[in-house]
Amino acid sequence: MPSARPQTDVNRTAILAHLGAHGPASRADLARALDVSPALVTQLTRDLLADGLLEELEQSSSNGGRPARLLGLVSQDATAVGVKVAPDHLALVEVGIDGAVRRSETSPFDAISPLATSALVDQVRTFVQSPEAGRILGVGVGLPGTVAERGIGVVDSTQLGWNQVPLGELLRRALDLPVVVENNVNALSVAEQLFGQGRSFRNVLVVTIGNGVGAGLIADGVMVRGRAGGAGDLGHIPVEENGPLCQCGNHGCLEALIGQGALVQAARSGGVLPAGDGIDDLRALADGGSGGAREIFARAGHRLGRALAGAVNLIDPEIVVLLGEGVEAWNHWAPAFDRALRSSLVPGKRGTPVVVERWQDDRWAQGAAALVLATPFDAQGVAGDQGRLMRERLVASIEARP
Structure with missing residues (x-):
């Protein structure tokens, strides 16, 4: 058992x-x-x-x-800071013990700059040292990439262009706070366990669509991270053998076909979008009745449905939670997605519920903060010494109350 x-x-x-x-x-x-x-x-x-x-x-x-x-x-003073790292911006939030956002900020960021990590550290340090900050237990960082050990925080990310970046060490040294670093979809999955649709289930598949396609798997109540933290790379399932080049270096990955960049490129190539227009313009065209724009989203929905059916058949979750920037256009994905998913599931899994959650950009950062809230009680030791340090700070925040 x-x-x-x-x-x-x-x-x-x-x-x-x-x-x-x-x-x-x-x-x-x-x-x-x-x-x-x-x-x-x-x-x-x-x-x-x-x-x-x-x-x-x-x-x-x-x-x-x-x-x-x-x-x-005894006290509600304890807080957690969450940081979302994207190729072009940073989002930071401070949340209370209930997960509610107390303050937030967003700023431009250039992940490929030689000074990227220094800029990230400076901004996080300014945020945590604000006079408005509460009793911070620690900092959680969510980013698109692979983190072998959450408590150490060495990052590999094709989206960010980072290879073996010791982000956890850099932040801990600068902040004098416990820091955990994790793949952003895994961080969202922790938040789903604590505050979202996954609260009542022990086997949950969280899928995000946006610039990339990711998945987080909770099996028997435990986050599945894989051998080196790389489980859940749904976006790199091979779909078309001679398909477009993916940022991972392979051809025909799901992400290279249905990520937001791929949809925009398809729309431009097909004459649906002029050069310079982006995903928001494509969604607006679809909302306005453009057949070409709607077909692009429908084709993406079909591909996602087929790929997700394979994942559901394989891992047998109780529920699938879909979220991310891409769900803002979900009404254009949904019909083709539903048909492809249900027709591709084995009979016993065709009733698996799929829930689509509304999206706000700070959800990524909230997910990173949820890592901090969950870490003090981390019996598996996924966060290493950082879990012990966060627990000590949690108890100290109670003892230090007036």
């Missing part, structure tokens, strides 16, 4: 997040809200009370029977 230990860790963070968002609650209320057993909630809250993170409050009113004791957070 699989161990429940890793899922227990996520539930500890989820209890803190729920109480931060909704206020005091009884153990029975928590069990219902988080869709876990009352026995598990009793065990987890006992640990959180012993750590000094929760406190017993007054009894709740009762319609008969024994009144329930309410639990509340």
